[in-house]
Amino acid sequence: MCGLTRKLIGSGIAVVFMLLSANSIAEINPFKKSKNYNFGNEARWYEKSGTAMKSGSVRDGSDTNYYHLNISKSRILLRLAKNDPSGELKNTRLLDALAISDVLVDGTTLPVFDWCLRNQQEPGRKLKQNSVVANDICVNAGSGGDFVISLDDKTRNSLMKASELEFVVEPYGRPVRLTYDMQGFAPIMAEITRPAPPPPPPVVKAKPAPAVQAKPAVKAKPVAPKPKPVAKPKPAPVKMCFARAAAEYRKVVKQVAYPCEDSTKKSEAEEKISAGVAKEKQRLAAQKAAELEQQMTKKKSKQTDKRQQEWDKKQDALWLSRCKRHWEKGRSPCYCEKYMDQAPPGVENTCGS
16 A cells, blocks of 8 residues: 555656646747848849848748848838838838847947937837837837938948848847848948039030131033833733631731732731731730739729728827827927928927928
8 A cells, every 4th residue: 555655646746747847848939039031142232212222031921021121321221021022112011019129230239229229218128119219310110110220420331331230120029130241332322422523614615617618619510311211011910819807807907918819829818817816816815814903903902002091090190199299399300291280380390400
């Protein structure tokens, strides 16, 4: 009996140990591991509309996630997009809680980003979505996938000397490290920031050359008239026949004439008519397919427009609430320009000041 009791106690201890071990393993959540995406020389820098741009992409099931980096003289824009290789569309990847953990240049936190963390309304180790930063030096409009940092000359020059620019973002609660190789960035930014050339000197009109008297024309010698050619006898007319397409294709496939007594020409004319009919059938089939595709596109566009209108209303309400906080202080930043008709009397547009 004592031996049986000891066996039961030992089995209970083993079960408890297994449960504790299972709980310890469950606490190690593999889905919290960070992902690293490196965009090297295969994604080259290029210039567009006064900005240096570089984009990387990662497949996500049937979709493709794009990470567009856009740097101008005055700001850095990181856009998280979906199925938009151009990076020109807004709000293609809607995120509920995008957080920016770090921005690093060659492994060191960018000073201006560190300043934003310390000068946001609720200071912390991350710049959360829609956080309010003093003077809007950093803007995380994460619901639409955009993150903006204002640039000064010192920061821009450091980027031109850098080897790598990294962003640590958390689109779904886990870190995603985006590393951009900076090779090729400096020449483009140098061209963007190059001062405009001075205007050309005024053109001095040259004095007109003195008129030169024309020499008297030399009379040409008379040329004897050519003899009139002898008219050749006209050949006998050839009777012509016509190869025609079916009635429904005659407006497009024109008839082909051929000598009625020439069987070879007749075969060639009929083959030409057959080829024209076949081409017209293909054109009609392609036209019908294009019309069906256009109808489907219009249907999808209406659905997308409705969703975009709802999203725009939501964004307007969000930005209007931020603008009201600035208006209470008697100023209005650039992103409030479109809402100035709703500003209280006496509020000045301080964009650019």
